[in-house]
Structures are given as structure tokens and as C-alpha cells.
Amino acid sequence: MLRVAVPNKGALSEAATSMLTEAGYIQRRDSRELVITDPDNDVEFFYLRPRDIAVYVGRGILDVGVTGRDLFLDAEVNGDAEELLPLGIGASNFRFAGPVGDFTSAGQLNGKRIATSYDGLLRTYLQDQGIDATVVRLDGAVESSVRLGVADAIADVVETGNTLKAAGMEVFGDPILRSEAVVIGRTGSNPHGLDVLMRRLQGVLVARQYVMLDYDVRRELVDQACKLTPGLESPTVSPLQDTDWFAVRSMVKKSSTNSIMDELYDLGARAILVSTIHACRI
Ligand SMILES: Nc1ncnc2c1ncn2[C@@H]1O[C@H](COP(=O)(O)OP(=O)(O)OP(=O)(O)O)[C@@H](O)[C@H]1O
Numbered sequence: 001m002l003r004v005a006v007p008n009k010g011a012l013s014e015a016a017t018s019m020l021t022e023a024g025y026i027q028r029r030d031s032r033e034l035v036i037t038d039p040d041n042d043v044e045f046f047y048l049r050p051r052d053i054a055v056y057v058g059r060g061i062l063d064v065g066v067t068g069r070d071l072f073l074d075a076e077v078n079g080d081a082e083e084l085l086p087l088g089i090g091a092s093n094f095r096f097a098g099p100v101g102d103f104t105s106a107g108q109l110n111g112k113r114i115a116t117s118y119d120g121l122l123r124t125y126l127q128d129q130g131i132d133a134t135v136v137r138l139d140g141a142v143e144s145s146v147r148l149g150v151a152d153a154i155a156d157v158v159e160t161g162n163t164l165k166a167a168g169m170e171v172f173g174d175p176i177l178r179s180e181a182v183v184i185g186r187t188g189s190n191p192h193g194l195d196v197l198m199r200r201l202q203g204v205l206v207a208r209q210y211v212m213l214d215y216d217v218r219r220e221l222v223d224q225a226c227k228l229t230p231g232l233e234s235p236t237v238s239p240l241q242d243t244d245w246f247a248v249r250s251m252v253k254k255s256s257t258n259s260i261m262d263e264l265y266d267l268g269a270r271a272i273l274v275s276t277i278h279a280c281r282i
């Protein structure tokens with residue numbers, strides 16, 4: 001059986017579970033369940049803290065897992081485990097922040113104390129950038145550390161920025177890391193069932209990012225219309241009963257659907273329809 005680690009709580013848990021459900025796997029119904037088996041798909045799911053998932057996968061105890069890129073890099077197992085697929089969920093930035101007005105660039109952190117829950121990630125970054133600062137490792141709520149006097153600045157996950165604002169802080173310097181949920185696997189291993197899992201998750205990603213567009217267009221405009229909707233491989237073009245017209249079917253990015261529809265309409269396309277893709281294999 002393929003042994004898969006899934007975040008048991010926190011920012012990634014719900015999104016990862018619904019993605020796996022969409023990919024056709026059984027997921028736990030009760031948050032107290034620690035492990036469940038999906039016998040039809042030959043997969044076992046282990047619900048673990050996202051921070052620990054990199055360790056289990058890195059040591060080869062579990063085959064693959066979903067965790068944050070930041071947590072994976074922080075665990076410093078990147079020789080033993082590798083990122084296989086970004087999942088487009090749980091996006092955040094890992095950034096420096098300080099009291100409003102105190103810092104404008106990371107270079108000013110020389111000789112300062114920086115509080116963080118991601119000390120591995122931060123130390124590597126400081127070393128790469130040649131910044132000589134003291135890292136103060138805290139478990140969470142690092143925004144309070146400056147006010148309480150154990151640090152001068154922090155390095156933390158920022159999503160909306162609301163937590164920083166409430167603490168009277170602001171980000172400074174370039175983002176240290178752009179993170180999102182990722183599938184990680186043991187470096188160089190290809191356990192039974194991994195290909196299917198990857199293909200299914202990629203199918204979910206595509207189904208979430210694309211819609212199916214159908215429209216009718218006059219014969220002489222088919223080429224121009226297809227340039228606007230090239231699809232992933234190539235659009236399907238079918239003759240209509242009225243031989244002057246063709247029906248075109250193509251996948252388009254959800255985010256540009258309306259602008260493409262406007263352009264098609266201006267070109268002369270009609271009966272432009274959008275439908276959702278529930279699942280796919282590309
Ligand atoms: N708003 C957010 N707050 C915290 N983490 C977020 C947010 N958005 C995305 N993430 C991502 O979620 C992961 C952290 O997950 P989680 O919050 O479960 O961990 P944790 O902070 O160690 O746990 P906990 O807060 O329960 O002690 C990281 O990969 C982080 O980038």
C-alpha cells in the first residue's frame with residue numbers, strides 16, 4: 001500500500017483533505033482518526049502535524065506527504081526528500097517583519113535578534129545572505145516576541161498580514177520564501193501507486209484552473225478564434241449543419257474566461273458557453 005501523510009490540523013489540513021477527496025480517495029470523517037485505509041485505491045493515509053511530515057517522508061517511513069514548502073525546507077531533509085508537486089493551496093510568504101518604522105531592509109538585521117518558528121529555514125537564508133544575526137526559536141505567536149523583549153525583529157508566515165498589523169508590525173525586505181502546500185516524496189523512489197496519485201492530483205489542479213469553452217464561429221474565422229483558444233493540445237473543431245459555421249471546444253484558464261469570451265464575441269463567435277470540468281486526466 002502507498003503510505004501517504006496528510007496534515008491533521010492547521011492551515012493546510014482542510015484544503016489538503018478536500019483535494020484528496022476530489023482526487024477520488026477516501027478521507028477521514030472524524031478529526032480524531034489518525035490513520036485510515038482506502039482499500040480500493042491501495043492507499044493508507046496518516047494524519048500528522050505538517051511540520052513532522054517531512055521527517056517521516058525523509059526517513060522513508062512514509063512514501064509521500066502533503067506539507068508546506070516552508071515546513072519542508074525548515075526540516076532540512078531535502079537530501080532525503082524532494083518536492084514532487086505544488087498544490088496551489090495554503091499559499092503564504094515567509095517574511096521579515098518588525099515594529100513599524102524600525103527596519104527597511106534585511107541588511108539592517110546584522111547584530112540583531114530575530115524570533116521565528118522556522119529556525120532551519122531562517123539560518124540557511126541568513127547564511128546565504130551573509131547576515132550575522134541571532135536566531136531566537138519560538139513555537140508560535142512570534143509577533144509578540146518583540147514587544148516582550150526577546151527579539152528585535154521576526155521572520156514568520158504572512159498570509160493576509162492581519163496578525164502583523166494587529167501587533168503593530170510591518171514586513172520589510174524581500175520575501176524569504178514563497179510557500180504553498182506541496183507533495184513531497186523520498187528522493188529517487190517511485191513506490192507503487194505514486195504515479196496514480198500524482199496523475200489524480202494533477203487532474204484536480206487542472207480541473208480547478210480550467211473551464212471548458214464551447215462556441216460557434218463562421219468558417220472563415222475559425223483560425224483566428226482558435227488562436228484565442230488554443231487549448232492544452234488543440235481545440236476540437238466540428239462542422240455544424242449549417243456548413244458556413246463550425247463548433248469549437250477548448251479548455252481555457254478560468255482566470256481569463258471572461259476576457260476571452262469578450263474577444264470571441266467581438267470576433268463574431270456566438271453561443272459562447274462555459275462549463276465546469278469536474279475531473280480530468282491530461
Ligand atoms: N494564515 C496562515 N497561517 C499559518 N500558516 C499558513 C497560513 N497560510 C498558509 N499557511 C501554511 O501552513 C503551514 C503551517 O501550518 P500549521 O498552521 O498547521 O503549522 P503550525 O503553525 O506549525 O501549527 P500550529 O499553528 O497549529 O501550532 C505552513 O506551510 C504555512 O506556510
Ligand SMILES: O=P(O)(O)OC[C@H]1O[C@H](OP(=O)(O)OP(=O)(O)O)[C@H](O)[C@@H]1O
Nearest residue numbers: 140141142157158159160161162163164
Ligand atoms: O498574515 P495572517 O493571515 O495574519 O496569517 C499569519 C499568521 O498565522 C500564523 O499563525 P498561527 O495561527 O498558525 O499561530 P502560531 O503563530 O501560533 O503558529 C502565522 O504564524 C502568523 O502569525
Ligand SMILES: [Mg+2]
Nearest residue numbers: 010011140141
Ligand atoms: Mg501556526
